[in-house]
Amino acid sequence: MSRPTETFTLLSPRHRLLAGMTLALSNFMVVLDLTIANVSVPHIAGNLGISPDQGTWIITSYAVAEAICVPLTGWLAQRFGAVRLFTMSMLGFGLFSLLCGLSMTLGMIVACRIGQGLCGGPLMPMSQTLLMRIFPPQQRGRVMGLWAMTTMLGPALGPIVGGYISDNWSWHWIFFINLPIAALCIFSALTLLRPVETERVKLPIDYIGLALLVFWIGSLQIMLDIGRDHDWFGDPMIVALALMAGIGFCIFLIWELTEEHPIVDLRVFRHIGFTSGVFTLALCFGAYFAGIVIIPQWLQISMGYTATWAGLAASFVGMSAMVIAPIVGRVVGKLDVRLMISSGVLWIGAVTLWRAHWTTDADFWTVALPQLVQGFGMPLFMIPLTTLTLGSVRPEETASAAGMQNFLRTLAIAISTSIVLTGWGDGQRVSRNEMVGTLHPDATLADLTSRGFTQEQARQMVANLVDAQAMVVSMNHVFFIAALVMFAAAALVWLAPRPMAKVDTSSAH
CATH class of the missing domain: 1.20.1250.20 (MFS general substrate transporter like domains)
Known part of the structure; x- marks a missing residue:
């Protein structure tokens, strides 16, 4: 019973x-x-x-x-x-x-x-x-x-x-x-x-659906993880994995939507509130993870930070979020959640745009302060969005909806990580080539050699400076694109209908 x-x-x-x-x-x-x-x-x-x-x-x-x-x-x-x-x-x-x-x-x-x-x-x-x-x-x-x-x-x-x-x-x-x-x-x-x-x-048990799920997700995840090391679609193996993931996904969709007892309940996407909410979540988490992926690596590779200090600089986002989250939790049922979500996403996008102006002269607080400020917007985004998505489905669909929401977030993080690291690396090479093409280092090399450096040491110092600048320029471009994605996500959530009443989601199975 x-x-x-x-x-x-x-x-x-x-x-x-x-x-x-x-x-x-x-x-x-x-x-x-x-x-x-x-x-x-x-x-x-x-x-x-x-x-x-x-x-x-x-x-x-x-x-x-x-x-x-x-x-x-x-x-x-x-x-x-x-x-x-x-x-x-x-x-x-x-x-x-x-x-x-x-x-x-x-x-x-x-x-x-x-x-x-x-x-x-x-x-x-x-x-x-x-x-x-x-x-x-x-x-x-x-x-x-x-x-x-x-x-x-x-x-x-x-x-x-x-x-x-x-x-x-x-x-x-x-x-x-x-x-x-x-x-x-x-x-x-x-x-x-x-x-x-x-x-x-x-x-x-939907054995065929389970096999298709393992097949397409496994192919996609492996492609994303090894793509950067294999020149992406310049490698036949990456092309094969992409085709396997794409074809497997299409067959999986058809099978699950027509199966009487599907292993994954895709019917939850018929609720426009859930669908717009989870895609907003996926876009935001993908753009948000651009900073989580890049900032610690940049601080360690280019700025001389240890792993502990790099992690500490990035962790301020959690500290401010802990302060504001209880307040957001109290008012989430009193305001239009779409307005709260959109405001939170715009806040995070604005902070991401703020980061797009960093230089190699940035000190610890230049890096940590945007993280601290961003934390105030995170609960405005996360808490009402969960309320919107899980409140948009039927009570018996809550477990399926929660699983699908977390799956799309996990998938967004995986895809974002690969795209961000690839874009960051490619941007560094482009920026470096542009800088090298406009540099006239003869005077600098002459000055360094007059100070006791060998010709090779002087060239290496100039090369290191160019690499550091190329890295930060490319990083700023990534942050700019991530901010644009955030602004688009802030608009996407308004596709959801306004919640007219509290939906009881406590009977999730």
């Missing part, structure tokens, strides 16, 4: 608070793992005796597995129940984290990272869905504010935590630190969340 709609009445206020903190913590752990391993790849590669290029498979394997599993969340929640799925996923995530830390070969750590990604994929949408189930409607805005803070803070803190652990302890501990958090979340789920378990529906 189905649970009552008012599932929040089954928990006491104290239990709701503890459960909410546990779910937010679980989301933070999974989001943190998206970036914590990035700065540790050189340490892992050196320890395992592999090349840095091989080491990137540690990141790729996790991203592919998570991208495949996230859209399956709705089907898995129906099949096993939301609380059971959360508990099983957390148990698997903790187990594979332990095995990742114990890995001694590339094959073992890649296999364990795949397991970690498969188990971690449902945790983000499930934490979101369960939060909506255990809190009453008037508190959900504030609760989603807490959830949004963990989503924003995780990627910013990942490089800091990963760099500090790798430099001062051992790379193994970037995985071991997940174990106590996983144990706490499992215990809390078993003791607190059982009363809000959802009904289990024994649906047939």
Whole structure:
């Protein structure tokens, strides 16, 4: 028999608070793992005796597995129940984290990272869905504010935590630190969340849909990850992967839309509020990640920052977001969410445009201040957008909608990362060639050699200066384009109809 709609009445206020903190913590752990391993790849590669290029498979394997599993969340929640799925996923995530830390070969750590990604994929949408189930409607805005803070803070803190652990302890501990958090979340789920378990529906397994999903997402993710190293479509293998992803995606769409029991419920896109919201989310997160990808690398490569200080400069966005998120959570039900979303996105776009004027003379606060200011706009974007998207679908579709929303965000991040790094690299080469064509370095070289530098040292100094300038010019171009994408996304959200009443999403299955 189905649970009552008012599932929040089954928990006491104290239990709701503890459960909410546990779910937010679980989301933070999974989001943190998206970036914590990035700065540790050189340490892992050196320890395992592999090349840095091989080491990137540690990141790729996790991203592919998570991208495949996230859209399956709705089907898995129906099949096993939301609380059971959360508990099983957390148990698997903790187990594979332990095995990742114990890995001694590339094959073992890649296999364990795949397991970690498969188990971690449902945790983000499930934490979101369960939060909506255990809190009453008037508190959900504030609760989603807490959830949004963990989503924003995780990627910013990942490089800091990963760099500090790798430099001062051992790379193994970037995985071991997940174990106590996983144990706490499992215990809390078993003791607190059982009363809000959802009904289990024994649906047939859509094996063809699952195979098509794995095929096209795997092909796309691998293409995005190795494309830059293989000259993109100049390499037949990249062309083949692109064709496989494109054809697989088209067949997948046709199959899932005509299948009686699809593995991924694409019918949620019939709700214009959900569709416009998730595409706004995808565009914004893609543009937002331009800064997360570029800024730490620029600070370390060109500006002489350590991994820890580079991560710290980028992390100020999370600090200011934590201050404003509770306030946004309180007013989200009182204002037109489209206006809040559009204002937040425009704010972030304006800050991104501010960054497009950096120079090589930028000091720490020149870099950190825009991050701090941007944080005030992030909750205005994240919290109302979640309310709009999940409030636009039917209650029984909430788990599928949450999974699809997180899937599109993950996919946007993957695509954005590849596009941004490629554009940044190509822009550097173009800018460098333009600078070299207009330079007249003879006087500078003569001055440097008169100061005791050899001819080769003088040339290298000039070359380094040109490279540094080309890097920052190209970065500014990327930020300018990212700002334009933000402004377009701010307009896109107005395609959604104005929410006329509060939609109860607590009965997600």
